[in-house]
Amino acid sequence: MTTTRHLLTGTELSRPELLAVLRRAHELKAQAPADGLPHPHSLDGRSVALIFHKPSTRTRISMEVGVRELGAHPLILRPDEMQLSRGESVKDTARVLSRHVAAVGIRTTADALLEELAAEGTIPVVNLLTDGHHPCQVAADLMTLQEAFPDRLADDGGFDDLHLAYVGDGNNMARSLALMGAIGGLRVTVVSPEGYTLGPGETTATLSSDPQTGVAGADVLYADVWVSMGDEDSDERRAALQGYGIDDALLDAAAPGAIALHCLPAHPGEEITEDVLYGARQRIWDQVENRRHAQKALLEWVLRAGPFADDA
Numbered sequence: 001m002t003t004t005r006h007l008l009t010g011t012e013l014s015r016p017e018l019l020a021v022l023r024r025a026h027e028l029k030a031q032a033p034a035d036g037l038p039h040p041h042s043l044d045g046r047s048v049a050l051i052f053h054k055p056s057t058r059t060r061i062s063m064e065v066g067v068r069e070l071g072a073h074p075l076i077l078r079p080d081e082m083q084l085s086r087g088e089s090v091k092d093t094a095r096v097l098s099r100h101v102a103a104v105g106i107r108t109t110a111d112a113l114l115e116e117l118a119a120e121g122t123i124p125v126v127n128l129l130t131d132g133h134h135p136c137q138v139a140a141d142l143m144t145l146q147e148a149f150p151d152r153l154a155d156d157g158g159f160d161d162l163h164l165a166y167v168g169d170g171n172n173m174a175r176s177l178a179l180m181g182a183i184g185g186l187r188v189t190v191v192s193p194e195g196y197t198l199g200p201g202e203t204t205a206t207l208s209s210d211p212q213t214g215v216a217g218a219d220v221l222y223a224d225v226w227v228s229m230g231d232e233d234s235d236e237r238r239a240a241l242q243g244y245g246i247d248d249a250l251l252d253a254a255a256p257g258a259i260a261l262h263c264l265p266a267h268p269g270e271e272i273t274e275d276v277l278y279g280a281r282q283r284i285w286d287q288v289e290n291r292r293h294a295q296k297a298l299l300e301w302v303l304r305a306g307p308f309a310d311d312a
């Protein structure tokens, strides 16, 4: 019997699996409907539940459209529509979902809820962002880096010498970039103010508290919001994060040809300047598009569909 695949943190993927997912994502992008080519239909006739306990623009849009492009039906569920909000257990919710849909994507607060959903159900669970992780975003980010640095890739398509410096709050994005970046071979530095860093034992990323030295030699600077969903928006937090934003001067302090990425939503004037957000050195709007293609490949991977149909 094959085991159920999940994407809870992204560390479920080995380097060959991650790179196979990214290869498939590029293939799906090349076949996107805009080119007039047929949709892959690898999930024809199936349904995928998408539960959002937090707001979302990119994830909601790219998942709903992506699921449909794979031939499946996306079932969007908001918390106020589910009995989960009135006390029904995660265990029972998992059992109900498992009787009706092929997979479930969920954006929620606690990683423990996601883990319970995976443990109690019989279908793949995909993390659409939790307090701890955002693996779907990082899959799209790695795809974007393969496009941006085609001459810097290893023979297998992974990264061996590319250096990404994340600048800002040591949050879910920082953690996922560090964890999944390491699988793909990226060198990751997380530059955060004291009190807002990742735990030293959490990842193999280099931790720094100084933006100027932290970004030295980096090919990619990465920004995220200073105040994540669910965080308390305090004066203290904002004061601590002053100076941990990406502007042209910080890009100049990085490696020649360095680019800027941001998972968005952006707050120009805080974690990124408007000049960088819309300027020539960003690949942010490519990241946005790549969400759809990367997630389609991840859905095929968890469901052993499309090119992953013969996976053990």
Ligand code: CP
Residues within 6 Å of the ligand: 055, 056, 057, 058, 059, 060, 129, 137, 263, 264, 265
């Ligand atoms: N980057 C990201 O996940 O965006 P949304 O919160 O809009 O989905």
Ligand code: NVA
Residues within 6 Å of the ligand: 129, 130, 171, 172, 173, 224, 225, 227, 228, 229, 263, 264, 265
């Ligand atoms: N760290 C942010 C990411 C938004 C996509 C948050 O969790 O709100």
